Amino acid sequence: MxxxxxxxxxxxxxxxxxxxxxxxxxxxxxxxxxxxxxxxxxxxxxxxxxxxxxxxxxxxxxxxxxxxxxxxxxxxxxxxxxxxxxxxxxxxxxxxxxxxxxxxxxxxxxxxxARTLPLQGTGRTATFVLRSIADVAALRAQFAPGKALVVIGGGYIGLELAAVAVKQELEVTVLEQAPRVMARGVGPVVSRFYERLHHEEGVRLCMGSVVHGVEDGCVVCAGSEHRADLVLIGAGxxxxxxxxxxxxxxxxxxxxxxxxxxxxxxxxxxxxxxxxxxxxxxxxxxxxxxxxxxxxxxxxxxxxxCGKPAPAAQVPWFWSDQYDVKLQMAGLSDGYDQAVVRGDPDRGRSFAVFYLRDGVLIAVDAVNRLPEFMMSKQLIAGRARIDPARLGDESIAVKDLKG
Ligand SMILES: Cc1cc2nc3c(=O)[nH]c(=O)nc-3n(C[C@H](O)[C@H](O)[C@H](O)COP(=O)(O)OP(=O)(O)OC[C@H]3O[C@@H](n4cnc5c(N)ncnc54)[C@H](O)[C@@H]3O)c2cc1C
Structure with a gap:
């Protein structure tokens, strides 16, 4: 009772x-x-x-x-x-x-x-997901230089794992069925940047890859096959x-x-x-x-x-670490009608993308840009209207963007 x-x-x-x-x-x-x-x-x-x-x-x-x-x-x-x-x-x-x-x-x-996929005939190729301490222990035990790792899914977890594995000298291939990586979480400019980043670091990225199955030693897609000693399913x-x-x-x-x-x-x-x-x-x-x-x-x-007043709502935020790059996201970019880029996503590893709807800042993706991230959290919470030209102008200091 x-x-x-x-x-x-x-x-x-x-x-x-x-x-x-x-x-x-x-x-x-x-x-x-x-x-x-x-x-x-x-x-x-x-x-x-x-x-x-x-x-x-x-x-x-x-x-x-x-x-x-x-x-x-x-x-x-x-x-x-x-x-x-x-x-x-x-x-x-x-x-x-x-x-x-x-x-x-x-x-x-x-x-x-972790979502699993109905992959037929996994044979001798070890298949993993990454959700728990037990999962990471099993996966790390298989890491060794020269092994071929295929990551199914180019979301945060798959790409974070790819970044670690390639640094440990595994041969890494990421198969993503969408036309760009991290499509659920970030805008196209940021996806393109991460594709370049992983390419520069030696990861092979294959977009539009629909996986049919895992056979002994390889992952089979419509029209291609990828050698695999181990497979990570990073499918959400x-x-x-x-x-x-x-x-x-x-x-x-x-x-x-x-x-x-x-x-x-x-x-x-x-x-x-x-x-x-x-x-x-x-x-x-x-x-x-x-x-x-x-x-x-x-x-x-x-x-x-406990019958207490609800704490004030906060702007949602998230982060991802890949190589020496910290991505910090605040707000929700659903339904944005303008994206403003500050910095150069095609060179280097530091820029921010601001998302606006009807002139109001609703979200930011900040790549190695802590000041822009911190400022945006406040502006998004205050549903601030902000001049897009100023947001994109690097000659204006971040602290002066609010004014
Ligand atoms: C590899 C990885 C990387 C991540 N990176 C980030 C990141 O960089 N930033 C970020 O913001 N978030 C990240 N996340 C997401 C974040 O960890 C989750 O959003 C967070 O853990 C959610 O907390 P939770 O308590 O809801 O669920 P969990 O932390 O998953 O806890 C739920 C627990 O309930 C247990 N459970 C389920 N059913 C039962 C049952 N019937 N009886 C008893 N126990 C049960 C589960 O086994 C589990 O232990 C990451 C997640 C993973 C897996």
């Missing part, structure tokens, strides 16, 4: 760790239990395709908080334990070992998983929304939540990669896969659960 005020969090990732920290700060008075199916404390995933892959950082350094933190705030951890079922009538979750835990409030922070992520759907909650490419992160059941919340929410900046529902979104939704849900 549920005790008074007992909150259960399903999924022990980035969003869950922030949620329990925020609940403690917001003064939540009940019991909190955090259930995660990985054997680790909640950890940060971004370094997996960056410094963990290069070996500069070991996985034990990824924990969001040490174990003592959860003890201190009185959160019970159930790690290596999977929730198989939610019973909304009795307000209980059932774990894979058959045990049940009651709740008065439930938070789903189940994240997303799928929300872990099945648990919610099977319990009758509304789902649509994620668990549908309102502005307070409540699902269609008012005592059940969903946060992070698994949740889809109306976004005021674009006027439609979106499912964002970013650390910033996971943290922000965790703070919003905590405030709602």
């Amino acid at each position: 549920p005790v008074a005020n007992s909150l259960v969090v399903v999924g022990a990732g980035q969003a869950a760790a922030q949620l329990v920290a925020s609940l403690s700060q917001d003064g939540y008075a009940g019991e909190v239990t955090l259930i995660g199916d990985e054997p680790h404390l909640p950890y940060q995933r971004p370094p997996l395709s960056k410094k963990v892959l290069t070996g500069e950082l070991t996985p034990d350094r990824l924990s969001v908080k040490p174990a003592a933190f959860y003890d201190k705030i009185g959160t019970r951890l159930r790690l290596d334990a999977r929730v198989e079922r939610i019973d909304r009538a009795t307000k209980e979750v059932t774990l894979s070992d058959g045990s049940r835990i009651g709740f008065t409030t439930l938070v789903l922070a189940t994240g997303s998983r 992520a799928v929300p872990n929304a099945e648990l919610a759907r099977e319990s009758g909650l509304a789902t649509e490419n994620g668990i549908v939540v309102d502005a307070e992160c409540r699902t269609s059941d008012p005592v059940i919340y969903a946060i992070g990669d698994c949740a889809t929410q109306h976004h005021p900046l674009v006027g439609r529902r979106l499912r964002l896969e970013s650390v910033h979104n996971a943290l922000e939704q965790a703070r919003i849900a905590s405030a709602s659960i």
Whole structure:
């Protein structure tokens, strides 16, 4: 039977760790239990395709908080334990070992998983995805100079992995079915820049490549074959929304939540990669896969659960590290009608692209341009109108662009 005020969090990732920290700060008075199916404390995933892959950082350094933190705030951890079922009538979750835990409030922070592809006959060629500590350990064990790596998908994770692998002297080919890389996240100017960057570093990029299958030692596309000792599938992520759907909650490419992160059941919340929410900046529902979104939704849900005012909405942002290039993106460029370039994307490795709609700055992609990124975050939040000619004029200092 549920005790008074007992909150259960399903999924022990980035969003869950922030949620329990925020609940403690917001003064939540009940019991909190955090259930995660990985054997680790909640950890940060971004370094997996960056410094963990290069070996500069070991996985034990990824924990969001040490174990003592959860003890201190009185959160019970159930790690290596999977929730198989939610019973909304009795307000209980059932774990894979058959045990049940009651709740008065439930938070789903189940994240997303790497999309796999129905590739026939993988044979002796090892196929990987990159989502977890276990995935990166398996992949790194196969890295060796001279091996042929084929990355299926030219998104952030695939390209970050390609950058690390080519530096470790693997022969790297990236197969992308779209006409340009990172097409879901950045504008065409930035895609072209990344294509040049990877080409300069020795990665072979093949656009418009539709993969048919993996056979012994090669990846077969319509009209081409690519030698492969190992294959990474970097084909995006799928929300872990099945648990919610099977319990009758509304789902649509994620668990549908309102502005307070409540699902269609008012005592059940969903946060992070698994949740889809109306976004005021674009006027439609979106499912964002970013650390910033996971943290922000965790703070919003905590405030709602504790009856506190919602924290002010922030401009979404994201980053990607490839070679010596840091890409920082803020805002959402959906529906932009003008793109202004500051700097030269065809030479060097530093420029920014500003996206405007009806003269209002709505997003930026900044390549090794921290000042432009920081300034744009403020301007986007303030829905600032800004003269495009000034934005593109490098003789005007970034700090003077606001005026
Ligand atoms: C390789 C990689 C690189 C990335 N790089 C960046 C980056 O540079 N910048 C950025 O902003 N974002 C990046 N991201 C995305 C970012 O890590 C995610 O958006 C973030 O982790 C989402 O947090 P979450 O808590 O929603 O999900 P997760 O961190 O995925 O945590 C969800 C947890 O729930 C567990 N779970 C699922 N179902 C159950 C169940 N039924 N029972 C128990 N546990 C369950 C999952 O196994 C997982 O441990 C990257 C992601 C990856 C994989």
